[in-house]
Amino acid sequence: MADETPQENGAAEPQVQPSVKIRNQYVKDVSFENISAQKGTPVTSAPQVRVGVNLDAKKAAGEGDNYEVVLTLKVNAEADGQPVFLMELDYAGIFEIANVPQQQLHPFLLIQCPTMLFPFARRIVSDMTRDGGFPPVNVDPIDFMQLYRAELQRRQQAQDASPDTTGTA
Template structure:
């Protein structure tokens, strides 16, 4: 996989002046579940457009000094007239090697840039599984991981605020 460093930086000596970089070491599917309890009837029935419920979360776990596993946890459910058409859950991850990244840069890189890099692959897995289940492929819109990160940061700060006043 491509290292995200500027051209010529690979030959530079490793020191504090070396710019931060990250590279994707590998990708994996840790968990995948697809349920269509009404099949084959749900595939054959037409009707109104289904109602979709879609959620995505990002998780990070340090593997070694410079290796991190970044996982996207995606859940999608489709219902029509209170009947479950399908429910799919996917945990898709990437292992990233980080070099010369400061503590201040770490959260943004792991919670925004790394998920952004693996998201298209997770979206492809999700679309393919739904299509193999007999439905049109579920094509997720691109995710604004910066907004998701900031939203989660605000929620964590709000939870910590009442504890600080006690």
């Protein structure tokens, strides 16, 4: 039996798997405003809490394939039509990414990376709202893939709705 290499017998070369390493993660910015305490108005009913999510990703300073991904959570609480508290958290991570094709890098940065950051940001929100004198806000799990798809759809609809300014028919 002759020795054959994978190329000689028609087998495909092994694919290099994508890899991601979290080089650092940190609170980039945080604020908590206890509006009801500042105004001296007691909260008499359970606050209605709304959570907003925003994502940003960019090439990090320095060499290599490092990217900074920022997960922003905005938490607003109202009771009886009055603001109770406002919390904003920018939680960031520096990710070293290898073997991800360029056309897949954008979704990778805005789906996979925030998924890894989310549990840490969720805990900070819970701790800060509790330390602010309220029941802890436990942010529900976020489907970052669905968020990404919704944003792509929103951009496509905005592009379809904008008038053609190139002058071509």
